[in-house]
Amino acid sequence: MSARPSPCVLHLDLDAFFAAVEQRDKPSLRGRPVVVGGIDGRGVVATASYEARRFGVHSAMATAYARRLLPAGTAYLVPRFEAYRRSSDVVMGLLARLSPLVERVSIDEAYVDLAAGGHDTSPAAVEELAQALRADVVTGTGGLTASVGIGTSKLVAKIASDLRKPDAVVVVPAGEELDLLHPLAVTKLGGVGPATEQKLRTLGVHTVGDLYAVEEATLVRMFGSAHGSGLHRLARALDDRPVVSSRDAKSVSAEDTFPTDLTSVPALHAEIDRLAARVGERLRSGATAGRTVTLKVRRHDFSTATRSATLPQPVDDDAVIAATARRLLALAPTDGGVRLLGVGVSGLSDFVQTELALDEASADDQPALDIEEAEPTEPTEPTEPTEPTEPTEPTEPTEPTEPTEAVTLFGPVADRRWRAGQDVHHDEQGVGWVWGSGRGLVTVRFEGPRTGPGPVRTFRADDPALSAADTPDWRDPDDVPHDEAPPALG
DNA sequence: TCTGGGGTCCTAGGACCC
DNA sequence: TCTGGGGTCCTAGGACCC
Numbered sequence A: 001m002s003a004r005p006s007p008c009v010l011h012l013d014l015d016a017f018f019a020a021v022e023q024r025d026k027p028s029l030r031g032r033p034v035v036v037g038g039i040d041g042r043g044v045v046a047t048a049s050y051e052a053r054r055f056g057v058h059s060a061m062a063t064a065y066a067r068r069l070l071p072a073g074t075a076y077l078v079p080r081f082e083a084y085r086r087s088s089d090v091v092m093g094l095l096a097r098l099s100p101l102v103e104r105v106s107i108d109e110a111y112v113d114l115a116a117g118g119h120d121t122s123p124a125a126v127e128e129l130a131q132a133l134r135a136d137v138v139t140g141t142g143g144l145t146a147s148v149g150i151g152t153s154k155l156v157a158k159i160a161s162d163l164r165k166p167d168a169v170v171v172v173p174a175g176e177e178l179d180l181l182h183p184l185a186v187t188k189l190g191g192v193g194p195a196t197e198q199k200l201r202t203l204g205v206h207t208v209g210d211l212y213a214v215e216e217a218t219l220v221r222m223f224g225s226a227h228g229s230g231l232h233r234l235a236r237a238l239d240d241r242p243v244v245s246s247r248d249a250k251s252v253s254a255e256d257t258f259p260t261d262l263t264s265v266p267a268l269h270a271e272i273d274r275l276a277a278r279v280g281e282r283l284r285s286g287a288t289a290g291r292t293v294t295l296k297v298r299r300h301d302f303s304t305a306t307r308s309a310t311l312p313q314p315v316d317d318d319a320v321i322a323a324t325a326r327r328l329l330a331l332a333p334t335d336g337g338v339r340l341l342g343v344g345v346s347g348l349s350d351f352v353q354t355e356l357a358l359d360e361a362s363a364d365d366q367p368a369l370d371i372e373e374a375e376p377t378e379p380t381e382p383t384e385p386t387e388p389t390e391p392t393e394p395t396e397p398t399e400p401t402e403p404t405e406a407v408t409l410f411g412p413v414a415d416r417r418w419r420a421g422q423d424v425h426h427d428e429q430g431v432g433w434v435w436g437s438g439r440g441l442v443t444v445r446f447e448g449p450r451t452g453p454g455p456v457r458t459f460r461a462d463d464p465a466l467s468a469a470d471t472p473d474w475r476d477p478d479d480v481p482h483d484e485a486p487p488a489l490g
Numbered sequence B, C: 001t002c003t004g005g006g007g008t009c010c011t012a013g014g015a016c017c018c
Helices: A017-025 A063-069 A081-096 A123-141 A154-163 A177-181 A194-202 A208-212 A216-223 A225-234 A265-285 A318-329 A360-364
Strands: A009-014 A034-037 A045-048 A075-077 A102-106 A109-113 A146-151 A169-171 A251-262 A289-299 A304-315 A338-349 A403-410 A424-427 A430-434 A442-449
Touching (some): A009 A081, A081 A102
Parallel strands (some): A146 A169
Antiparallel strands (some): A251 A338, A403 A442
16 A cells, blocks of 8 residues: 555644744734844754745754845844743644644644544545644634645645645645646655755756656666655655654754864863763653764864764763763864764663673672762773774673672563662572663662673563563562662572 | 754665674 | 675764754
8 A cells, every 4th residue: 555545644834833933922023024043153044934034034044144134123033942842732732632643743743644533534524624723723822823734645745734835724635646746846755855856957857747757766776775766656646654653762962063163172072071961861861871872073164074882781871971972082083173063872772771890899788779879980991982892791701609799781661660679670690679760671780699691681671581470579669669778688 | 145953764884693 | 715695783974854
């Protein structure tokens, strides 16, 4: 199946969203050009009001350039994301009433699967539904407008919503997709940006209809298999991508462009530390961690380089992320000045960071509940970006006689919030208790004589050792007070 | 004019393993 | 001793989207 038999995919897009919220909240801005975005030297336009667009200003344009185009009396505003979030939530709430299947693409855009909501998907019925939705958006948000497109696929619904913006509804009945698509510029297709447009132009392709006439083999040769055959399909309105309600994040990053280029290493290190702290905090608040740390460097001439290192264990700790990024900085080109630094963590999993062997001292007394305390923060150790897979981990068997202490982690445990010190796990390594905590992941710490292969073992979610039968001692987390000490080891 | 910040996906080459 | 093919992981860069 490559398209649905009736127009049941709805796409909603809020019109000039950031600027519209500002004009709604400040009546003096209504009817005037408004630009929302970075307003200092190196800022870009996030959203321009329709009044500003008449002067040729659009998203992603340098604000400095927009200032030359726009008349006196234009308002230049810094984004107020909390306000936008509130209105966005109102609209998403309206969509949730239509169907259980809503895909929020961004703060101002979403798809809805109307079939999953049990609606009559005849063209007349969905038109009526969309008009009612549009009216609800206006009243629910205090005057914001939305454009709605409905079609047999995401591709068609999105193009339809864009067709008569602002404040419009367009329904494309099944069978009329190609009539809609073929006169349009190829750049209207999602995934066709400036680079693809340029290449297609060399084939004499300007419209979707032109693209339709090109052999798939030609497109694959030019654009690679995924993009090439994707273009071939889009030109035929072949699009069966499902509406998906939520997806797990695959990476977390933070970046900053500096007012003036940085040249000194201490200044770059200070920025790395700040970025790493932002990333670490977001990882921890999302109860996730990742193994790959990436540093992004944009130089004075806008050339951009990335350097990355994959660590033996997932990390969410500011200090480890920062130390890794700092050593990546030494491998990156920075000559001539740095205008932007970015720090990211990817390879996210439901596994929290494990610590390697704990120091001997704490092996004897009560276990520490404070993860920070046991952290071997000497970040020189698990992080060797140049030599991949420095086996800090379970290569050689250790002496089975020596009592050592280690942390092992595993997960995920879906939809439960585990708390430190509350649960017990038995396996051949001995007895362990929950040490770290977080939704969907559990850190278990073991103590006692070890027979395992090394100081650290990592269980994966599908490890048979973690089957329910092998973890009979899990208790309901709500039964245990948050601060309770770990159970005594027996 | 001079280019943000948050992401996603794809490609290609090399290493490594079986 | 020579040859090989597939699969996975890692790195770097690029295109694209909102």
